[in-house]
Amino acid sequence: DAGITQSPRYKITETGRQVTLMCHQTWSHSYMFWYRQDLGHGLRLIYYSAAADITDKGEVPDGYVVSRSKTENFPLTLESATRSQTSVYFCASTRDTYNEQFFGPGTRLTVL
Amino acid sequence: AQSVTQPDIHITVSEGASLELRCNYSYGATPYLFWYVQSPGQGLQLLLKYFSGDTLVQGIKGFEAEFKRSQSSFNLRKPSVHWSDAAEYFCAVGGVGGSYIPTFGRGTSLIVHP
Numbered sequence: 001d002a003g004i005t006q007s008p009r010y011k012i013t014e015t016g017r018q019v020t021l022m023c024h025q026t027w028s029h030s031y032m033f034w035y036r037q038d039l040g041h042g043l044r045l046i047y048y049s050a051a052a053d054i055t056d057k058g059e060v061p062d063g064y065v066v067s068r069s070k071t072e073n074f075p076l077t078l079e080s081a082t083r084s085q086t087s088v089y090f091c092a093s094t095r096d097t098y099n100e101q102f103f104g105p106g107t108r109l110t111v112l
Numbered sequence: 113a114q115s116v117t118q119p120d121i122h123i124t125v126s127e128g129a130s131l132e133l134r135c136n137y138s139y140g141a142t143p144y145l146f147w148y149v150q151s152p153g154q155g156l157q158l159l160l161k162y163f164s165g166d167t168l169v170q171g172i173k174g175f176e177a178e179f180k181r182s183q184s185s186f187n188l189r190k191p192s193v194h195w196s197d198a199a200e201y202f203c204a205v206g207g208v209g210g211s212y213i214p215t216f217g218r219g220t221s222l223i224v225h226p
Contacts, residue, residue, distance in 0.1 A: 041218075042216060042217070042218040042219050045213065050212070058213075090155055090156070092156075096212065097206065097210060097211065098144055098163065098206070100146055100148075100161055100206075101156070101158075102158075103148075103155030103156040103157070104155050105154060106153075106154070106155050
């Protein structure tokens with residue numbers, strides 16, 4: 001189906017484990033983003049990407065790694081999960097500077 | 113750097129009542145302005161956007177927003193709220209300085225009483 005998808009939708013992991021959250025979009029949008037959403041903090045930008053093989057840090061990048069080998073995929077990896085990374089993670093994409101972002105359904109991650 | 117302020121963290125209205133959610137931004141020029149809605153357990157969905165032209169913008173689900181340059185505001189309105197409008201609403205500013213990274217407000221949670 002067309003659109004932007006995230007997997008898994010729910011994930012429970014333990015402190016210290018590596019976790020990868022997947023994001024896939026079918027529009028060939030150049031720009032992609034990862035946000036985390038926490039109560040009282042709104043949306044915070046983790047990483048973003050302007051094109052394949054071009055990524056950059058956002059507001060809260062520590063503890064996260066991204067890659068973008070293909071335009072349509074933008075995985076987010078927590079190299080060694082911590083409890084403070086318990087959150088809801090949203091992936092988004094946009095065609096260009098002047099247009100709205102399209103958001104995925106989110107991944108609810110719990111780190112025990 | 114630009115900022116977006118949504119002064120109301122929570123707003124409670126009765127079903128059928130009118131609604132206005134406030135949004136103010138700080139930027140010298142007119143940015144691109146957006147309102148998104150987030151229903152529980154879902155991602156954000158665009159309600160409407162303003163780039164230029166008519167300052168009253170119509171969106172989906174019966175929402176509208178008015179851009180007021182003199183007040184640096186982009187308030188969201190709906191004449192009659194339905195219970196299904198209960199959600200989180202985010203105002204966002206984009207395109208500042210050519211950047212493709214938008215700035216989001218903290219959000220306003222709308223509670224609708226029957």
